[in-house]
Ligand code: SF4
């Protein structure tokens with residue numbers, strides 16, 4: 001009996017799931033066209049799933065232990081049954097033993113999922129249908145497993161077998177029915193998403209973090225309604241499994257600002273369908289602002305009447321922690337920037353404080369309204385040649401916004417001193433260096449960004465250099481990864497990497513700063529955006545510092561709160577992101593936080609009260625040089641009186 | 645209410661690039677309060693600065709094709725007479741042009757319209773063809789005036805901030821370019837005298853009322869001095885902590 005019916009139950013499930021996902025498919029097709037390499041995507045699917053996705057899933061061991069037997073068992077069992085149906089293997093008892101085993105594995109997985117939710121579910125998981133979902137899974141697994149067991153041992157108890165088969169059919173169809181709006185959707189949409197992913201370069205150890213240029217001649221700039229998203233982005237929203245890992249990593253959520261990347265993605269998945277706004281069973285946006293909740297394929301998303309409040313959008317620091325953690329490979333930052341682009345460029349609906357730097361960009365290419373020619377003023381008395389058009393240098397130093405800021409100037413001064421001591425051939429662009437445009441772009445002002453990018457690319461084309469050196473990871477990211485789209489491809493190094501090179505080459509005598517405990521705060525735009533987490537640590541170790549790691553470090557470090565224009569948008573929360581990060585730094589017991597970004601330095605130095613000292617790695621490096629230059633006895637004494 | 649905003653030829657104080665004057669951008673925000681589709685009017689050849697007005701809330705821009713050396717007064721007056729606007733808003737003066745600050749007044753004289761300066765808020769009046777204007781006065785005072793339209797109103801820097809700029813609407817806005825016929829008179833620059841800028845001492849504000857009384861005390865005890873200072877602050881409403889023994 002099982003041999004006859006169980007495979008057909010699977011066929012029925014596939015049919016039901018197909019009809020259900022077909023409803024979503026029709027919605028996806030209403031999105032904007034996007035270039036997709038179907039063949040390449042399909043071919044890469046197994047590897048993307050087994051390597052890239054698993055790499056992320058595995059960070060949460062318990063989740064991996066649950067998902068492997070659960071999904072593996074389900075897919076294996078259904079696969080076997082289909083093969084059996086086609087080949088006639090169902091007559092063979094050993095076949096049924098295999099099927100039983102697969103369902104056994106699935107049962108074990110479902111049990112583990114139940115353990116994650118009972119007696120108390122993990123705070124980041126969703127309730128509602130997600131909470132009852134594992135019971136449907138286990139019912140189906142046990143009923144089908146028993147049926148298969150009966151088939152293994154022959155028709156011993158036909159009445160019972162009939163019962164288990166009916167149960168299996170009911171459970172299976174119930175599962176398959178959730179493929180449109182319920183939990184099962186993540187599997188089908190997730191697999192599709194892996195095939196049609198908008199950033200295929202990020203798989204297989206690659207990286208793809210640059211924002212894509214917006215066509216400024218397009219009918220509508222940015223994303224207003226769900227229908228304005230590229231269709232494969234709509235697939236991405238449906239792929240969300242509401243695991244909440246992104247939410248747990250989000251600094252804005254932690255600070256009580258009204259943003260949760262998980263909620264945002266769930267809202268967007270709900271937004272395209274129209275009709276009644278489906279209930280959401282995860283954590284609400286912290287200090288949620290009321291919204292009207294109107295949804296629909298052509299309804300504006302971000303507005304007081306829509307589903308997402310503008311404050312949610314402007315809370316994001318674009319730190320990418322959510323993207324890094326998402327097992328479904330969803331690109332939250334792209335989504336947020338798309339939505340911001342519409343708000344800024346079509347509606348001018350941007351927090352007033354954030355409009356100020358944008359107005360300055362338009363007026364004089366500098367977010368604080370400073371005179372470009374004054375960028376080098378801080379370096380009076382230092383050796384810092386300005387390169388003229390047609391000139392040549394080995395290293396072009398990109399000063400960035402730090403040159404206008406007292407804190408940043410301390411770092412840059414240290415860096416220039418080091419370069420002079422190491423006899424590196426450097427020069428700066430002087431008045432031709434406009435702001436790199438990072439802030440404008442993250443705030444959604446793509447027109448301003450593109451203008452600045454083109455002007456800078458032109459200025460850089462007029463001089464000759466081997467590589468660009470900068471102490472600002474934001475400038476680094478933009479110059480290295482985003483300017484190529486505007487015709488400027490450069491070798492850009494961050495000062496941490498450059499100084500690590502210098503230290504390794506042993507060209508300057510360094511005296512170890514032994515006995516000082518530090519912790520290193522990874523800048524998002526260096527670590528997550530550019531994967532550079534080793535060089536800064538190598539450098540700090542070379543300086544003889546005693547390094548303590550924070551619980552969140554490297555590519556999983558927490559943001560300082562300074563990116564993405566969040567400080568200028570200034571959406572209030574319960575606390576401030578830099579306070580949270582500084583507390584994590586203090587927890588390590590280190591007396592100094594080493595930073596590698598002017599924005600991080602400014603944010604962390606803004607933390608009041610007793611706290612570790614904030615030093616840029618360049619400042620620490622200079623201390624080591626100066627210590628080496630002193631007589632040994634003096635050097636020792638200097639270390640003793642050092643406050644840190 | 646058919647409204648237009650006069651747009652001057654302004655330059656950015658740092659970069660010297662042509663730009664939209666901030667005050668005129670504020671005027672646009674006021675115009676949008678009473679007109680759904682306000683337009684702007686500029687006399688001159690260079691569009692790069694003033695087009696930004698379309699991104700701050702104007703739907704259309706009329707540009708009179710006039711050389712920069714020409715006095716725009718008669719061309720503006722002729723255009724405004726033809727178009728019959730209910731309300732003409734203007735900033736205080738150009739920023740980077742000739743900056744006499746007289747243009748709105750001379751226009752008002754030629755057109756025979758009333759002019760009201762330093763608006764910070766405008767609303768349509770209860771009666772038809774009237775406008776209620778909140779005027780900024782010295783020391784943060786406000787005065788509410790109702791005027792009959794059509795009229796010219798200039799805007800005060802304390803008016804609400806401009807709407808943030810939006811690139812899309814700027815791109816979609818209409819620019820109507822109007823040739824200016826007849827021989828326009830060159831700007832009368834000869835009679836103007838040019839002098840280097842000289843910083844003048846700031847005018848000291850006379851503090852009001854009794855506070856200006858005897859407040860010179862020679863060699864008081866520290867306690868006495870503290871009491872006098874607190875009493876002074878209290879009397880002038882700078883400090884309101886109530887009787888000293890309260891804290
Ligand atoms: S980029 Fe950072 S701040 Fe923005 S949603 Fe993701 S985790 Fe939160």
Ligand code: SF4
Pocket residue numbers: 239240241242243244245246247261262265322325326327328329330
């Ligand atoms: S967006 Fe990704 S990380 Fe966040 S809840 Fe959904 S699947 Fe999990």
